Amino acid sequence: MTTVGTTNSQAPATTANTPKKNSGQAGKIFLTFLTYVLAFIFFFPVLWMLLTAFKTEAQAAAIPPVFTFSPILHNFSIALQTYGPALANSLIAALGSTLLAFLLGLPAAFALAVYPTKRAQGVLSWILSTKFMPAVGVIVPLYLLFSRVHLLDTLPGLIIMYTTMNLPLVIWMMHSYMTEIPFAIFEAAKVDGAPVWWEFLGMALPLSLPGVSATALLAIIFAWNESFFALNLTTSNATPLSIFVKSFQAGESQFWAQISAAAVLTVFPVMLFGWIAQRQLVRGLSFGAVK
Amino acid sequence: MTAQAIPASSPPTTRQGFRFTPSVMMWPALLYLILTTQAPFFLTIYYSFFQRNLQLPMASYPFVGLDNYIGLFKDPQNLSVIWNTLVLTGGVLIITLVLGGLLAMLLNRPFMGRALVRTILISSFLIMPVVTAVVWKNLLLNYDYGFFSWLIKALGGSPVAWLTVHPMATVITMVSWEWTPFAMLILLTGLQSLPDDQIEAARLDGANPWQEFRHIVLPHWTQALEVVILLETLNVLQVYGEIAISTAGGPGVASTNLPYYISQKLLVEGNIGVGSAAGVVAVILTNLLAVFMLRLINRNTQVGGH
Numbered sequence: 327m328t329t330v331g332t333t334n335s336q337a338p339a340t341t342a343n344t345p346k347k348n349s350g351q352a353g354k355i356f357l358t359f360l361t362y363v364l365a366f367i368f369f370f371p372v373l374w375m376l377l378t379a380f381k382t383e384a385q386a387a388a389i390p391p392v393f394t395f396s397p398i399l400h401n402f403s404i405a406l407q408t409y410g411p412a413l414a415n416s417l418i419a420a421l422g423s424t425l426l427a428f429l430l431g432l433p434a435a436f437a438l439a440v441y442p443t444k445r446a447q448g449v450l451s452w453i454l455s456t457k458f459m460p461a462v463g464v465i466v467p468l469y470l471l472f473s474r475v476h477l478l479d480t481l482p483g484l485i486i487m488y489t490t491m492n493l494p495l496v497i498w499m500m501h502s503y504m505t506e507i508p509f510a511i512f513e514a515a516k517v518d519g520a521p522v523w524w525e526f527l528g529m530a531l532p533l534s535l536p537g538v539s540a541t542a543l544l545a546i547i548f549a550w551n552e553s554f555f556a557l558n559l560t561t562s563n564a565t566p567l568s569i570f571v572k573s574f575q576a577g578e579s580q581f582w583a584q585i586s587a588a589a590v591l592t593v594f595p596v597m598l599f600g601w602i603a604q605r606q607l608v609r610g611l612s613f614g615a616v617k
Numbered sequence: 618m619t620a621q622a623i624p625a626s627s628p629p630t631t632r633q634g635f636r637f638t639p640s641v642m643m644w645p646a647l648l649y650l651i652l653t654t655q656a657p658f659f660l661t662i663y664y665s666f667f668q669r670n671l672q673l674p675m676a677s678y679p680f681v682g683l684d685n686y687i688g689l690f691k692d693p694q695n696l697s698v699i700w701n702t703l704v705l706t707g708g709v710l711i712i713t714l715v716l717g718g719l720l721a722m723l724l725n726r727p728f729m730g731r732a733l734v735r736t737i738l739i740s741s742f743l744i745m746p747v748v749t750a751v752v753w754k755n756l757l758l759n760y761d762y763g764f765f766s767w768l769i770k771a772l773g774g775s776p777v778a779w780l781t782v783h784p785m786a787t788v789i790t791m792v793s794w795e796w797t798p799f800a801m802l803i804l805l806t807g808l809q810s811l812p813d814d815q816i817e818a819a820r821l822d823g824a825n826p827w828q829e830f831r832h833i834v835l836p837h838w839t840q841a842l843e844v845v846i847l848l849e850t851l852n853v854l855q856v857y858g859e860i861a862i863s864t865a866g867g868p869g870v871a872s873t874n875l876p877y878y879i880s881q882k883l884l885v886e887g888n889i890g891v892g893s894a895a896g897v898v899a900v901i902l903t904n905l906l907a908v909f910m911l912r913l914i915n916r917n918t919q920v921g922g923h
Contacts, residue, residue, distance in 0.1 A: 354726070361723040365734045371794070372740050374764060375752045387762045390771070430649050433642035441639035449643065456654045458907060460855045462879045463900035464653070466893045467660035469883060490653040493646060522639055551745035553858030558880050568747040572862060575751055582755055582762075589748045600743035601736050608806045611799060612844040616806050 379586035386582040401587035405574070409591055412570035418481050419566055420549040423488030424542055430489070431496035432538075436526045438497070439504035440512060450501065453494050454613065461487075461554050472559065481564045487555045492545040495613065499544075502614030503537030504530055540606030543599055550596050567592040658900065664893035671887030678890075685894035694870055695878075699898070702874040705789055706853045706906065712793040713849060714842075717800025724801070725808045735805075742798035746858030753791050754780060754863045784864045784872035791859050796852070800845045807841030808834070839914065846910045854903050875899040 378386045380397035434453075438446050468487070469478070477483035511533075512525050520528070531538075556568045571592050574585045600607065609617050665685055669678040689695050724735055741749075757764050758779045766776035779787045811834065819829050857876045860866055866873035866881070873881075875895060882892035 354728070357723060357726065358728040361720075361728070361734055362730075364720060364723070365737050368794070368797070369737045369740055371749075371752055371757060372744065374756055375748075378756055386756075389762055389767055391764055391767055430646040434646035437639040437642040443640055449647070453647075453650065456650050457851055458900075458904050459654045459658060460851075460876065460896075460899050460903050462855070462876045463661055463896045463903075464657035465879065466664060466883055466889055466896055467657040468653075470889070471657075486653065490650065493650060497646060526642070547743065551743075553746045553861070554855065554876065554880075557747075557858065557861055558884060568745055568858065571745075571747050571751055575755060575862075580755060580759075585751055585755060589751060593744050593748050596745070597740055597743045600739060604736060604739055604802075607739070608802050611848070612803055612841075613848075615844050616803055616841055 375586050375589055378583055379590045381583050381586075383581055383583050386586070387580070401583045402591070404584055405588040405591055408570065408573070409588070412565060412567045413591075415481060415484075415560075415564055416550055416566040419484040419488055419564075420546045422481070422485040423492060423549050424545040426485060426489045427492040427496045427545055428538070428542070431493050432500055432531065433526065435497045435500035435504055436530050439501045440507075440509070440525065440530060450498070453497050456490075457494055461491075465554075465558060469559070478559060479561045479563045479565075483559055484555060484564055484566070487559065488549040488552060491552065492548060495545060495548070495610065496541055498613040499541040499610055500534060500537055502609070502617075503534040503541075507533050540603060540610060543603045543606070544610040547596050547600060661893045661896045661900075664889050665897050667890050669889040671889060673887075681890070685890045686898075689891065689894050689898065695895075698870055698873050698875060698878045699902070701785060701870070701872065702854065702899075702902070703906075704785060705792065705856060705874055706850060708785075708789040709792045709796055709853045710846065710849055710910075712789070713796045713800040714845065716793070716797045717845070718804050720797070720801040721804035721808055724805055738801060739798040741794050742796070742802075744795065746795070746856070747862055749791055749795055750859045750862035753787075758787065780864050781868055784868065788856075788860055788864060788872050791863065792853060792856055795859075796849055799849065803841045803845050804838065807838050811837045842914050843911060846914055847907055850907050850910050851903065854899070854906065875902070 377393075379401055380399070381392065381395055382398060382400070385392045385395050438450060472478045472483050477486070507530060511529060515525055515529060550567070553568050556566050557572075560566065560569060571585070571588050574581065574588045666680055666682060667678045668681045668684070720738065724731060724738075744752075755763075758766075760766055760776060760778040763776075765779070769776050777783070815833055815837075816829065819833050824832070854874075855876055856874060857880065860872055860874060860877045861880075864872040866877045870878075875898070879892050879895045879899065882888045882895060886892075
């Protein structure tokens with residue numbers, strides 16, 4: 327297992343390090359052991375999926391389960407035959423919607439963070455409140471509209487919906503990063519006669535670049551993992567990876583090893599990203615409320 | 618309702634010198650959100666008053682007033698769909714808060730391999746719902762060959778066809794598995810901002826662990842808890858992929874929640890009217906529940922705090 331993203335910088339000195347009696351030491355060891363056990367239980371489904379992907383079908387369905395086996399790559403070679411188009415669709419939908427969300431969201435975040443008017447708080451709350459609108463509250467008219475303008479089962483259709491999903495995230499997170507830029511910098515530039523677009527493109531943007539990458543990573547993960555629009559708005563042409571995985575369990579015959587290989591191919595890129603970005607994850611998941 | 622304080626960068630005093638006001642820069646984003654959320658929702662409300670079915674070759678769509686809503690609430694099956702939605706959300710919230718809080722406290726101590734354990738623990742959150750459902754349904758929960766069936770048999774029990782016998786409990790388990798890392802991450806960050814000296818002072822005053830938790834940790838957790846409860850409520854109410862793949866809402870409607878119900882109405886039955894009415898109910902439910910949850914947390918953590 328690769329530990330990407332070291333998290334030790336997160337101020338480990340939280341518990342009181344007053345040396346206590348021996349029983350305290352034993353208790354600490356027990357708690358650490360318990361943590362390991364719980365982590366293993368939580369990780370087990372992922373681990374089992376990973377192991378199954380390298381088994382033969384007979385080994386995958388064996389009772390009792392096979393724990394030691396010689397790994398094979400056959401399942402991956404089968405899954406890879408249909409992986410390409412779905413991967414391309416997922417990549418285009420995720421990257422496209424992230425790009426669009428940034429094009430729309432960055433200027434908004436800049437305006438709200440650097441030039442907050444009296445209404446800024448209200449606008450930010452309103453943007454967050456669009457998250458109170460479940461996808462099912464808009465799916466019927468959008469489905470009808472999409473079918474009329476031929477956006478059903480197309481990548482632009484998916485990109486439009488994923489942008490809606492990620493735009494509030496982009497605005498809130500980038501707002502949270504941009505408010506951290508000292509306002510004096512902009513005032514100094516203003517004295518030098520810098521126009522607003524320069525304050526945005528030349529100053530605010532470069533200074534919040536770490537925020538951009540963290541936010542982009544999250545937006546990509548969310549779009550990649552989305553299933554409601556993927557399952558409801560695509561059928562064959564624009565099907566992303568979620569449908570690719572689903573297609574492997576169609577029919578009565580079960581090919582668990584193949585399903586597992588397909589699943590591993592699907593979740594691995596995102597999991598790697600998430601592990602790398604785990605420190606930024608908290609800020610993004612909480613819309614910047616918890617840093 | 619969602620009052621997050623805007624960290625104020627010093628407000629600009631002079632804005633007259635600019636050619637265009639920066640607030641223009643937020644209009645494309647706002648317009649986009651209005652067009653893709655607000656406008657369709659008003660259409661959803663509009664459709665919900667009409668009897669309209671895509672599969673019927675009808676030229677006219679008669680206005681039926683509140684009939685779609687009345688029908689929705691009259692049918693006990695539909696009521697159980699709404700109930701399922703509440704049970705799923707409530708169940709997942711309780712489990713993830715307890716487990717996530719426990720894991721957060723366990724991880725809030727220095728020990729060897731802490732970074733690795735944390736990395737491993739967040740994995741289930743990064744897995745897409747469809748894959749979660751596929752892996753649990755096939756590899757773990759299968760009656761004949763699933764890992765859990767073997768485990769239960771090995772421990773002397775008799776295996777259970779989880780997806781048909783306990784469909785809702787199974788869905789709650791899967792969704793909780795996905796969302797526990799979220800609760801853990803946010804709560805852990807909340808814990809790490811708790812100053813040591815507060816705990817020290819409480820211990821010196823002779824506080825027992827429960828009092829320490831109740832009067833120091835819990836009030837300090839308010840913001841983190843708020844974030845977890847609000848965002849989990851919004852997201853778990855929308856759970857779809859897990860149900861669509863693992864149980865298909867069944868048996869009967871035992872594991873059908875509102876999103877799955879609406880997508881069935883729309884895609885399978887083409888019933889625009891009823892689907893829209895259910896969509897409106899889902900939006901109202903989401904907002905009511907989110908506000909209610911926030912009230913609850915604010916009341917419970919502030920009593921006796923500080």
